[in-house]
Amino acid sequence: MRLDGFGLFVENMGEMIRFYRDVIGFEIKEDENTSNVYLIKDGTL
Numbered sequence: 001m002r003l004d005g006f007g008l009f010v011e012n013m014g015e016m017i018r019f020y021r022d023v024i025g026f027e028i029k030e031d032e033n034t035s036n037v038y039l040i041k042d043g044t045l
Contacts, residue, residue, distance in 0.1 A: 013033075013034065018032075024041075026040060027039075027041070028040070
């Protein structure tokens with residue numbers, strides 16, 4: 001079995017972006033005011 005992707009629903013997008021970007025190290029290209037974010041880690045979306 002292979003997982004191709006998944007979704008998370010959050011109440012505070014800016015806080016979620018800062019956590020995944022600054023703490024876990026994901027690359028995030030979207031602005032904190034967006035409603036949809038793609039997380040990138042080691043070149044994998």
